[in-house]
Amino acid sequence: MNLTAQAGRRGDTVRSDCWVQIERTDSGGLRVDLHSKVDSLYGRSIRTLVTEELAYFGIENATVVIDDAGALPFVLMARVEAACKRLDNLIMKEYLPELRDCCNSRTERERFRRSRLYLPGNEPKFMVNAGIHKPDGIILDLEDSVSPLEKDAAAFLVRNALRQIDFGGAERMVRINQLPRGLDDLKFIVPHNVHVILIPKCESGDQVKKVASEARRIKAENGMTQDIYFMPILESAKGILNAYSIATSDEDIVALTIGLEDYTADIGVQRTAEGKESIWARSMVVTAARAAGLQPIDTVFSDVSDMAGLRNSVLEAKSLGFDGKGCIHPRQIRVIHEAFAPNEDEITKAKQIVLAFEKAEAEGLGVVSLGSKMIDPPVVKRALRTVNLAVALNLLPENWREGVASNEK
Amino acid sequence: MKNNYKMVKNAVGRMVPDHVNGKSAVPYLGVGKFGPTGRKAAPLIATCADYPSDGNKVVADLKTALIKAGIKDGMTISTHHHFRNGDLVANKVFQAAAEIGVKDLMWFPSASFPCHSPLIELLDSGVIHHIEGSMNGPLGDYCSAGKMRGLGVLRSHGGRYQAVQDGEVHIDIAVIAAPTADAFGNANGVNGPSACGLLGFALADSQYADRVIVVTDNLIDFPCIPWQIQGNYVDFVVVMDKIGDPAKIISGTTEITKSPDRLLIAELTAEFVKQTCILKNGFSFQGGAGGTSLSFAIFLEEMMKEMGIKARFVRGGSTQYLVEMLESGLTDYILDGQTFDLEGVRSMRENPRHVNTSPFTSYNYHGKGNFASMVDVVVLGATEVDVNFNANVVTHSDGRLLHGIGGWQNCLFSKCTILPIPSFRDRIPVIVDEVTTLCGPGELIDVIVTERGIAINPLRQDLIKAVAGSSIPIRRIEDIQNEVEEICGGKPDKPRFEDEVVAVIKWVDGTIIDSVKKVKSD
Numbered sequence: 001m002n003l004t005a006q007a008g009r010r011g012d013t014v015r016s017d018c019w020v021q022i023e024r025t026d027s028g029g030l031r032v033d034l035h036s037k038v039d040s041l042y043g044r045s046i047r048t049l050v051t052e053e054l055a056y057f058g059i060e061n062a063t064v065v066i067d068d069a070g071a072l073p074f075v076l077m078a079r080v081e082a083a084c085k086r087l088d089n090l091i092m093k094e095y096l097p098e099l100r101d102c103c104n105s106r107t108e109r110e111r112f113r114r115s116r117l118y119l120p121g122n123e124p125k126f127m128v129n130a131g132i133h134k135p136d137g138i139i140l141d142l143e144d145s146v147s148p149l150e151k152d153a154a155a156f157l158v159r160n161a162l163r164q165i166d167f168g169g170a171e172r173m174v175r176i177n178q179l180p181r182g183l184d185d186l187k188f189i190v191p192h193n194v195h196v197i198l199i200p201k202c203e204s205g206d207q208v209k210k211v212a213s214e215a216r217r218i219k220a221e222n223g224m225t226q227d228i229y230f231m232p233i234l235e236s237a238k239g240i241l242n243a244y245s246i247a248t249s250d251e252d253i254v255a256l257t258i259g260l261e262d263y264t265a266d267i268g269v270q271r272t273a274e275g276k277e278s279i280w281a282r283s284m285v286v287t288a289a290r291a292a293g294l295q296p297i298d299t300v301f302s303d304v305s306d307m308a309g310l311r312n313s314v315l316e317a318k319s320l321g322f323d324g325k326g327c328i329h330p331r332q333i334r335v336i337h338e339a340f341a342p343n344e345d346e347i348t349k350a351k352q353i354v355l356a357f358e359k360a361e362a363e364g365l366g367v368v369s370l371g372s373k374m375i376d377p378p379v380v381k382r383a384l385r386t387v388n389l390a391v392a393l394n395l396l397p398e399n400w401r402e403g404v405a406s407n408e409k
Numbered sequence: 410m411k412n413n414y415k416m417v418k419n420a421v422g423r424m425v426p427d428h429v430n431g432k433s434a435v436p437y438l439g440v441g442k443f444g445p446t447g448r449k450a451a452p453l454i455a456t457c458a459d460y461p462s463d464g465n466k467v468v469a470d471l472k473t474a475l476i477k478a479g480i481k482d483g484m485t486i487s488t489h490h491h492f493r494n495g496d497l498v499a500n501k502v503f504q505a506a507a508e509i510g511v512k513d514l515m516w517f518p519s520a521s522f523p524c525h526s527p528l529i530e531l532l533d534s535g536v537i538h539h540i541e542g543s544m545n546g547p548l549g550d551y552c553s554a555g556k557m558r559g560l561g562v563l564r565s566h567g568g569r570y571q572a573v574q575d576g577e578v579h580i581d582i583a584v585i586a587a588p589t590a591d592a593f594g595n596a597n598g599v600n601g602p603s604a605c606g607l608l609g610f611a612l613a614d615s616q617y618a619d620r621v622i623v624v625t626d627n628l629i630d631f632p633c634i635p636w637q638i639q640g641n642y643v644d645f646v647v648v649m650d651k652i653g654d655p656a657k658i659i660s661g662t663t664e665i666t667k668s669p670d671r672l673l674i675a676e677l678t679a680e681f682v683k684q685t686c687i688l689k690n691g692f693s694f695q696g697g698a699g700g701t702s703l704s705f706a707i708f709l710e711e712m713m714k715e716m717g718i719k720a721r722f723v724r725g726g727s728t729q730y731l732v733e734m735l736e737s738g739l740t741d742y743i744l745d746g747q748t749f750d751l752e753g754v755r756s757m758r759e760n761p762r763h764v765n766t767s768p769f770t771s772y773n774y775h776g777k778g779n780f781a782s783m784v785d786v787v788v789l790g791a792t793e794v795d796v797n798f799n800a801n802v803v804t805h806s807d808g809r810l811l812h813g814i815g816g817w818q819n820c821l822f823s824k825c826t827i828l829p830i831p832s833f834r835d836r837i838p839v840i841v842d843e844v845t846t847l848c849g850p851g852e853l854i855d856v857i858v859t860e861r862g863i864a865i866n867p868l869r870q871d872l873i874k875a876v877a878g879s880s881i882p883i884r885r886i887e888d889i890q891n892e893v894e895e896i897c898g899g900k901p902d903k904p905r906f907e908d909e910v911v912a913v914i915k916w917v918d919g920t921i922i923d924s925v926k927k928v929k930s931d
Binding site for chain 1: 670834902
């Protein structure tokens with residue numbers, strides 16, 4: 001039990017966040033001292049929220065100072081909660097914002113995961129508009145982007161973001177901390193409709209199993225039935241060597257990805273733009289993922305200003321067999337999607353294969369053939385993926401079969 | 410004098426004073442509804458007998474010039490903002506006036522900037538009575554707090570020309586800072602160490618003021634070519650060490666935005682222009698400063714290259730990006746009202762197709778037409794827009810004055826007016842039920858582009874049809890408003906004001922479209 005506690009940030013460069021200080025007093029009830037750039041618009045609402053939240057946590061006598069730079073309500077709530085719990089670490093209950101309808105979507109095992117946008121878990125200003133840039137996935141990161149001293153506060157913020165922010169059609173992902181800490185993170189995200197949990201620095205299937213069983217326990221406790229998937233991140237020599245056993249360690253793993261900063265450090269080399277040093281590891285991830293029926297996803301491209309470099313890097317990833325790429329800035333998303341998009345030749349060929357496959361199916365033939373060539377099942381599968389991607393990207397109309405059919409007549 | 414008025418309701422339902430600084434004023438009647446009568450104002454007739462026949466009008470210093478110009482209490486003194494936040498002359502003019510011992514002057518700038526905050530002291534001490542012009546930053550706060558003795562009067566660039574031409578404002582002494590001048594008073598802004606581009610905002614002042622003082626830090630032998638300001642209007646020439654810092658004309662608003670949200674808005678805007686077929690060979694657009702507007706121009710440039718089309722003319726504020734378009738043949742002309750960076754200055758100096766314009770040619774509503782209404786598409790900013798598409802550009806959502814009008818009102822007359830704006834800033838919703846200050850009537854504002862979708866004014870069925878069935882995300886303005894209010898935590902409270910009016914907003918025809926009240930302090 002402390003006499004004062006603080007949470008949040010303030011200063012000239014801080015936006016969409018706030019700083020909260022609570023100081024216990026012996027009597028006199030609550031005093032809220034608010035400095036806010038939106039005082040004339042939302043001052044009343046801020047004071048009400050703070051008063052109610054402190055009452056909820058049983059803090060009756062205190063002076064609360066708030067330096068607000070336009071924090072949205074879910075941010076304000078998270079910061080006040082962090083301050084209250086730093087004041088009194090015996091407080092166990094949570095102050096949850098309403099779960100908005102837009103946060104109730106479900107995901108699917110097979111969906112595009114071309115781009116995944118990392119958002120630092122303790123930085124609210126990037127969260128609210130991330131969805132409008134239409135990444136395939138948004139990752140609220142509790143791990144490397146959050147300083148050790150702010151892990152508690154980030155968990156509240158990420159939890160509130162999962163309940164309040166409309167991420168559009170993006171898959172809702174969270175990167176938890178490295179185990180064992182990451183297991184504690186689960187209670188802040190599993191009950192709040194996270195879609196995919198990223199497990200960093202994964203080195204064994206056992207680690208995935210631990211996360212999966214804890215997640216299932218929390219799901220059961222909350223009476224939840226929706227699917228929650230896992231994406232292990234392999235970031236060490238050991239992780240890469242165990243790639244296949246990791247990939248097959250749990251049925252709810254959907255993708256396998258690689259973190260090259262840590263991997264190159266682990267094998268004792270510099271990470272280069274050319275990437276020779278990691279080619280084997282990346283191919284290993286692709287191979288293990290494909291063998292286990294998962295999506296192989298490439299590492300993050302972190303030079304925000306180099307769009308040409310990004311494009312090349314995505315084309316290279318595609319040629320190695322990856323289905324997706326990580327990014328850290330919304331402007332990278334379109335470049336990634338464009339580079340992963342199939343080109344005209346690929347689409348034409350895929351269409352022919354899909355039609356041949358459907359024709360063979362309709363005629364009850366066991367073998368698919370195109371001209372004089374036999375088509376193997378994996379090739380059909382790849383062609384279907386290409387056609388689906390082309391349709392999703394508006395490169396091919398949904399009714400493309402009709403067009404092809406009429407052309408043939 | 411400040412409180413000597415009655416409040417009357419104007420045609421957009423706003424309460425405005427019927428007298429401003431002792432003169433009667435007409436409440437806004439609607440777009441194009443006020444018909445002016447009578448003849449224009451005229452300056453005094455001068456005679457060559459009073460001026461040196463060798464053409465040398467140089468006097469010792471600014472103070473001497475002001476005394477020779479007959480400065481006295483209560484006069485109106487004008488200056489200009491060609492250096493934007495780098496202006497060094499306005500402060501010196503009023504310091505000289507203070508030394509001379511005059512008081513109750515009216516400052517009539519074409520715009521003010523944070524660099525003019527030292528004038529607050531002279532407002533307090535009585536040298537300056539009040540300001541009629543844009544009030545930014547510290548001066549805006551000063552006025553909003555009700556500390557100024559007279560009412561602030563905010564006019565558009567075109568409205569300033571109109572007010573001078575119509576005799577609504579009589580300038581006693583105009584002080585024109587000129588990067589190059591000769592002793593006769595011919596002056597321009599394209600040459601010299603302090604070159605800032607053009608001197609268009611001083612045109613009305615040179616034509617209509619009783620006395621005109623040209624201040625330069627680059628006196629050259631007669632003739633000064635080109636003469637953007639004609640020496641035949643000029644009484645005195647003063648040489649000074651430095652009149653301004655042209656590096657500061659940039660004022661932080663001429664860098665492309667890095668914000669992904671604003672880039673998205675700019676891109677959507679360009680897409681909209683393409684989809685509505687405004688983007689075609691021989692079209693015209695007005696860019697401006699401000700990150701989103703610059704990015705819009707860059708997206709447009711890419712599309713023009715792809716489609717193989719070019720513009721007939723582009724209206725500045727010019728920047729390096731517009732200059733690039735001119736030099737690569739993507740536009741035949743830049744018709745420039747103001748240079749926003751040094752590339753713009755260079756181009757105007759060197760390229761005959763980079764033409765300087767003035768508020769008279771581009772914006773004056775009491776003329777025989779102007780250029781603004783001939784532009785195909787213009788993108789403008791706003792602090793707030795309401796569900797009827799009325800927009801605010803001068804006050805913050807908390808009611809404080811923070812921007813001037815600039816050419817904003819004048820540009821609304823273009824064939825398609827687009828406001829690319831974020832739907833909220835931090836926690837401040839930009840789309841509101843009713844704007845705090847109404848600067849532009851909704852009937853002239855066609856499209857609002859936000860990161861959350863595009864709203865088209867129902868009056869523009871042609872635009873609605875043009876984008877129907879396209880991938881452009883069209884939404885009702887109320888839907889965007891509701892979404893943002895849900896994000897921000899409900900409808901915001903309204904800012905609280907005292908009854909006291911501190912400033913009025915003029916429409917382009919000199920009528921009063923709204924008033925700004927003193928912000929209530931707790």
